[in-house]
Amino acid sequence: MSTPDLNSTIRQNVARDLVSHFEQTKDLPRLSLARLIEVRTREPQVFVTVLGETSSGKSTLVNALVETPILPVSAAPSTGAVTHLIVHDKPETSCFAIYSDATQQEISQDEFDSLCLNPTKNLLRLQVRIPAREESHLGLHVFDTPGFNSLISAHQEVLTRFIPESDVVVFVVDYRSGFGQVQQDLLELISSLLPTEANVPMILTINLAPSGCKLTDHRVLEIVAHASDCLKREPHVVLVECATLEEKESDVPPMPNADQLWSTIAQTAANPNCQKEVCRKLDWLLKNLIQDAIAEYERKEYEFAGTDADREQILQQLLELRSARDRSQKAVQQTMRRLESKLPDILQRGCEGLKQEIESEIDDANKWADSRACAEYLGVHKLPFGARELADLAEKEIATDLDRLNNELNEIANTAADKIRDEVHIKSDASERFAENIATTITQRVAGTGVNALLRNFGGACGQAAGAGNLAKMFVSKGGNLIGKTFPREIYANIGRVFTKKMLARMNIAAMVIIEVGGYLVHVHRWQGKLKKQTSKAANEWCQETIGDLLQNQIPGIEQRNLDGVVQIYDDLIADESLAVRTSQKNLADRLKTIREWRDILRRLNQNLHREI
């Protein structure tokens, strides 16, 4: 895959120089991000996530890509962990195990096979690096995910991490079992998790199709129509025919011909628009990384170059930031406590209302002939519909409060920036410039255009563990970590939708229990009472579970993200505080000289990059 960008050499050079600069300055967080960018300027990477119901043949399709039975395939549901397959340009195949503590270890093929089938508890991911069979496959990163059944909540990581980070999503449907409720739930969920702005290509793969099957096949048309209703757009469709056993009683499962699938994926990813987007994001990242560092160097320069009085003033400015940070954190915590206290009330109240409606529905049903239909109606419509409305209500409540919080945080940051600008008492070049620098930095960060959030994401274990530095979508999916204008919306989109869907999934399980009971009801005089008890129990359980999830997972998650956002805006700036105090004495002249040199290097790089853009 070649990058169709005329200026890529300049970009590569800038990225390389930036890496060596940060190596020299020992700026580790910036270095790791620069390295990541640098790799991507040289080697294009395409992240493909393969999803589908249990036993729809996902692993077989991945094996077909490399024409090697590298992933174990068995009749029983396999693939317990996400397997990461990298197609590289080296001749050897190697396997790795990546653990939850971000360590990794090279393992043998046998160990790999056994971990595939029985993943240990601390295993995060399995990785295979494998030679490319065709040049167009180079740079493909394929994530084979565990098969889904109706238990959506068990796949939280796959859903929230991989889907938003993918360049291409492959959804596998078994021709024979067709498109049912499980497929519908799953694909709707996937669709809601794909960032709409990024327009991620989705390839609907109809696997195990009979030989000679065409796109006009009745079944295929049905699957495509249904998938399109879930996706709310037309998917690319690829048919993969069922392979037949050649030798009698062979133990090796036959390899289907999936060339069309993989060439479609490669073509989709090599689409000039996709590539252009990646280049644009790389340039943006480089530019912001450089400018963020320049801003820091300049701040240091003003500190070193200024007088003691200047430094005293700078310290005051930083104290102002500290107080803004503290107030922001407090605002976040207050909002969360408010949500914690009112959400359970809202849900409980709504649940009582729902139970009453259900009871009167049961009372109105015909005692003699209606038991089954009534139970089904309640289980399939009334309960889940009511639950959805309640979950929506809770979500809206969260969204409203987050909107408000967002405004409050913006207000605090902007007021602090204004105050710092206004309160420069000593009209000296250094402190005035420092004030301007810091105010601008804050304003940029609040507007969601700062690079510092990315620095943090790549600095820690999180970046490594996710394994996907998918640039084209990085900003959309990471948007939730920045306190920008889109912050609450993003949180809402990512957390909220999963939340509702998850709750619905549980609701369906509850509903199934009821129907079963409904089906076996024989006593004409007792089914109504029994059904009331069952539905009421289901509604209560749902309500308690939802409240539990909100209090234990959702709100703490939102709180953490918001607190992280606050940290990302303020903390590295506040860290300069100690600098302002310490630097007053020694080596000022030397340090000033160094920092000016660094600043000039980066300014030059910035110019080069601008020439390129």
Next chain:
Amino acid sequence: MKHKTLPDLLRNAELHQLTAKYLGATDEDSADYADFFERLAKKLGAERFVVPIFGLQGSGKSTLLSAILFKKRVLPVDVDETTCVPVEIVWAESPSESARIIFHDKTEKIVAAHEDELASYIHHSKNSGNKLGVSRVVLESDAELLKSGMVLVDLPGIGSLNKQNAETTNNYLKEAIGILFMLRTSPPITQTEALAIQLQWPHLHYAFFIQNRWINETETATKQGRDHNIKVLREIAEKAQVPLPAEGPDVLVVNAYKAWQSALENDFELAEKSRLNAAIEKLQSGAANWPNRLLEATKDAVGLKLQKIEQKCENSLADLSKSREQLKKDIEDESERFDSYVRKLGEKIEEEGSLVDNYKTEVRSKLAEKRMECQKELRNKMRTKMRGGIIDGPRLEKALDDELKAAFDEVLGDVHSDLSLFLKDLKERISTLEPWEGTTSFRKSTFCSEESFKYEDFLSSALGLGGAVIVAAFLASNPVGWVVGAGLLVSAALVGSFAGDKIADYLRGVKIEKQEPAVFEAIDEFVLNTFSKLERDIRECLDGIVSQLEAWKSQQELAFLREKRVRMETLRADDAEKQAKAGNIRKDLEQARWFQTQLKSL
């Protein structure tokens, strides 16, 4: 001749002539002004203070009304039923035992004022889709509350409006001065209710909120529900820019059912428990205050106009004493100024027109996208239900109905918040438009536009001005209030545009194996109708705004031309004619001053 009351003064033909002569755009305006002053006078004298009761079906509107107004079973109060026709209750010293049923074709029928009889005209189940063509029902009551002229109207529930009753309902809402919103304890305010409140609240001068406490709702639940409702109302007020007292909106809790029982059984203790009296007192104080406010606002408006006339007279007199050359020059300067004014105005309106056009395009494409999404989502939702075994007709209908309503609410909510944002910006932009003041260097500082806004807004809604340009031009120093106000009224009609009852027809008698296509067809039909109606309503609302602005502009042009003609006549007049003119103007001036003294003494 001395005027005893404000309506007397308003009915004085000399006032109409004077206003038309100095403030009108054409010579024919006199009749319009007479009409306008008559409407104002009627409003002041009629003491008809319409307060509709608005709320979801089943929120207990009819029960509450019965408790307040009747001691016997007049209004049908069956909670499960849907009222599909507005019912108006007016005061009478000895109320009639019968009700007037007024039909769309203006014919009337008198029937006994009893719940059984009325149900067959009012209830959806008996008069399905209002096939009888009832426009409204009028009842009488001797309840003390109505004595001041308050007219209570039981409106069809939010969400049960259809083509037939939407217009009558909207007419009541336009006429309304205050509104009583009926809320429930559980569930608290829903999105549909919130939207309806948000749309109505800013246009009404009194909003009462009554929360119905159902017989099975505990004290704690009621309190929690009330707290929640207040919080939601605060948010709505913020969005709709309705000023609120610091303690928030007052939400009175009433147990409507207990109140109704106590009224039937004359049980004072029960009445006390229902807390109905607090609600009645609240309504009463609103009613008592109302005529006074209207009177003051009218006095302010007329006074301001009289001052303007005075100013114009003085200017004309000044013209008469000018030299020919001076006057000629003044007229030329003025023409130039006007040209530049009208050019700028034209540009501004054109700019608004193109912004509106862009927005219409945007809405169209957004709606097209939403429509597709909505269709697909509904299909999936119904697939799940059918797959899960809901196959019997009525239950499938109910499930489909629930989903369609929920989808409609969501779409409407999105579309409306988008439209409100656009209208808010538009309002801000056109708030800088000013009417042509001509030579009248009007003392703006004393009557800053903010002050006059209050009565302008107030009167235009009090009179239910739906786009009456002349009257609006008389009232308004700036077109903002009525232009955008009219727009919002149109969008308020959107709330009622869901007609779910038709959907059931699709599914009736459909065989099980044909169910999926029938359901999908119903979805397609619903989505198509709803979205094209939404688009049409928004387009009409926006086009209305632009054409109102244009009408306002030509109003300015006409007024200028008329003034110019008068000045040209002055220019051509000889001394004798000038003297005669001056005499007339002095008379007018005196009259204007006399009217002002009269106004002050009232």
